[in-house]
Amino acid sequence: MTFVPTHAAPVDGCDTWSEPDAAQPIGPSLPGRSAVRVLRWWGDWAQIECSNGWTAWIDGRRLDVWAASPVGSGTESVVGSAGGPHGAVDRAAGWLVRGGVTVSLPLVGAIATGLATFLPWVRAVGVSFDAMDLYARVLFDPDAPPSGLRVGLLLLMLAAAAGALSIRPYSVSARRLVGAVIAGVALLFIVRLRRALDGQPADSDARGLLDVLGPGACLALAAGVSIVVGRVRDEGARR
Numbered sequence: 257m258t259f260v261p262t263h264a265a266p267v268d269g270c271d272t273w274s275e276p277d278a279a280q281p282i283g284p285s286l287p288g289r290s291a292v293r294v295l296r297w298w299g300d301w302a303q304i305e306c307s308n309g310w311t312a313w314i315d316g317r318r319l320d321v322w323a324a325s326p327v328g329s330g331t332e333s334v335v336g337s338a339g340g341p342h343g344a345v346d347r348a349a350g351w352l353v354r355g356g357v358t359v360s361l362p363l364v365g366a367i368a369t370g371l372a373t374f375l376p377w378v379r380a381v382g383v384s385f386d387a388m389d390l391y392a393r394v395l396f397d398p399d400a401p402p403s404g405l406r407v408g409l410l411l412l413m414l415a416a417a418a419g420a421l422s423i424r425p426y427s428v429s430a431r432r433l434v435g436a437v438i439a440g441v442a443l444l445f446i447v448r449l450r451r452a453l454d455g456q457p458a459d460s461d462a463r464g465l466l467d468v469l470g471p472g473a474c475l476a477l478a479a480g481v482s483i484v485v486g487r488v489r490d491e492g493a494r495r
Contacts, residue, residue: 259307261291263319272312276301283312291322361486362431366418368479369438373408373415376470377445386472387411395444398452407441411476414438418483432484439480442473449473 265286272283276298286292292304295311302316373387388408393400395407414434421431450465 259305260293261307261322262293263291263302263304264322265290265292265314266318266320270314270318272314274312276303276313286312286314292319294319360422362435362483363419363422365435365438365479365482365486366415366422368475368482369411369415369418372442372472372476372479373411375472375475377472378449378468379470380468383468384470386470387476390445392441395441395448398448407445411438411441422483422486435480435483437480438483439477442477442480445473446477 265288267288269288269290270286272286273280274283286304286306290306292306294316295303295305297303297316298313300315300317301313302319303311303313304319305311376384376386377390378385386408388406390407391400391402392405392407392410394402414437418431418434418438421427421434446465446469449469453465453468
């Protein structure tokens with residue numbers, strides 16, 4: 257395959273890494289104005305290929321765009337910086353790499369799960385409680401005595417597990433299982449609450465689900481889904 261450059265290294269050259277992680281050892285320096293081809297972007301990182309087939313990761317913000325000159329000139333030129341637009345696209349996709357720490361959608365979901373634990377799950381006139389006031393066994397049996405493991409503690413443990421699994425892709429299936437359990441707890445609570453409201457006497461001052469459902473349960477549901485569907489760095493290589 258013919259090597260077609262897409263970018264050029266800065267005049268003073270730049271460092272390289274074997275992976276998009278500034279905490280890793282620095283590799284060989286890329287000479288200034290080297291012609292490279294960008295294989296893929298990862299936040300502000302770019303995986304580049306040189307004309308000899310060597311690949312590496314570099315700070316893509318330092319690259320300049322390589323463009324062909326008008327037909328017949330037989331030359332190429334550097335036409336501008338490459339960093340900005342790619343960073344914006346990756347942020348919109350849920351990726352941001354800073355200082356070797358990847359903030360991904362699953363990690364955001366793990367943090368949101370911890371926050372959801374302390375937000376109200378039921379909020380009505382004279383009534384408000386969060387996941388710390390809810391017992392897990394009641395989700396499966398509304399008539400069970402209020403004792404045992406609290407939903408809030410369960411979610412905090414799951415949030416910690418999801419956070420650890422989101423920093424590095426140790427196990428994609430394990431992270432998705434944790435996210436599914438978080439989403440399942442929130443969904444089960446919402447279903448139980450809906451059934452309790454439907455069972456109110458017709459002559460009571462009945463309120464709808466949206467009138468009493470607090471933001472905590474909704475956030476936990478969304479957080480669990482984000483942990484399941486999101487991706488973390490190098491995930492594809494470890495499936």
